[in-house]
Amino acid sequence: MSENHPLRVMTYLKSVHELRHLPPDVGLEVAIAGRSNAGKSSAINAIADQTGLARTSKTPGRTQQLVYFHVAPERHVVDLPGYGYAKVPPDLRDHWQRLIDQFFRTRQVLRGLVVVMDVRHPLREFDQQMLAYGASRGLACHCLLTKADKLPRGQQSKALLETRRALGDAASVQLFSSTSLLGVDEARAVLCRWLDLESGAKNA
Numbered sequence: 001m002s003e004n005h006p007l008r009v010m011t012y013l014k015s016v017h018e019l020r021h022l023p024p025d026v027g028l029e030v031a032i033a034g035r036s037n038a039g040k041s042s043a044i045n046a047i048a049d050q051t052g053l054a055r056t057s058k059t060p061g062r063t064q065q066l067v068y069f070h071v072a073p074e075r076h077v078v079d080l081p082g083y084g085y086a087k088v089p090p091d092l093r094d095h096w097q098r099l100i101d102q103f104f105r106t107r108q109v110l111r112g113l114v115v116v117m118d119v120r121h122p123l124r125e126f127d128q129q130m131l132a133y134g135a136s137r138g139l140a141c142h143c144l145l146t147k148a149d150k151l152p153r154g155q156q157s158k159a160l161l162e163t164r165r166a167l168g169d170a171a172s173v174q175l176f177s178s179t180s181l182l183g184v185d186e187a188r189a190v191l192c193r194w195l196d197l198e199s200g201a202k203n204a
């Protein structure tokens with residue numbers, strides 16, 4: 001595990017409900033998307049090596065805004081609202097749908113998209129939709145198959161192979177666990193590359 005990587009200094013910047021409140025559209029930005037409760041906020045904490053940076057919860061639908069984290073000047077990571085959470089009232093869901101849709105269409109600094117998926121249920125409809133957004137913008141896409149600690153080794157490998165096969169060239173994919181820290185260095189290297197930061201990791 002690399003001790004000194006630029007993502008350790010990540011700090012909370014702001015939570016955004018309306019696109020007009022986004023930080024200026026300059027620099028480089030990476031978005032983290034995924035179904036509600038998939039483990040996006042936990043993944044951000046693991047990657048940043050900070051336990052309380054992004055708020056995590058057992059209650060799905062916790063992250064309801066675009067939560068911005070500052071990594072370096074004009075370098076941001078953004079935690080997108082979890083999608084696919086059935087209990088969100090329809091008008092709020094429509095609001096987020098429009099917000100995310102517009103975000104993907106207009107945000108120029110967006111460099112890459114990380115799609116966080118539970119290793120036990122990868123590539124659900126909403127995940128495919130996110131990847132389609134990414135593809136429509138020509139973004140680099142990387143999938144984290146998280147909660148890998150919940151599966152035995154053999155099943156982890158099987159899920160990885162199957163997802164990799166299904167994705168083809170559309171996205172890269174890796175196993176991840178915020179609990180065991182499996183794959184954290186690999187994910188950091190991807191973020192550092194997209195944000196144009198020295199990763200400090202050996203094989204980055």
Ligand SMILES: Nc1nc2c(ncn2[C@@H]2O[C@H](COP(=O)(O)OP(=O)(O)OP(=O)(O)O)[C@@H](O)[C@H]2O)c(=O)[nH]1
Nearest residue numbers: 036037038039040041042056057061062063082178
């Ligand atoms: N075992 C295990 N549990 C995890 C892992 N990642 C997240 N969790 C748990 O899954 C639940 C949801 O995690 P969050 O990180 O809050 O998920 P999220 O995708 O940010 O959820 P929303 O903000 O609601 O969309 C929490 O109870 C976490 O502790 C993991 O790698 N392994």
Ligand SMILES: [Mg+2]
Nearest residue numbers: 040041062063
């Ligand atoms: Mg969250």
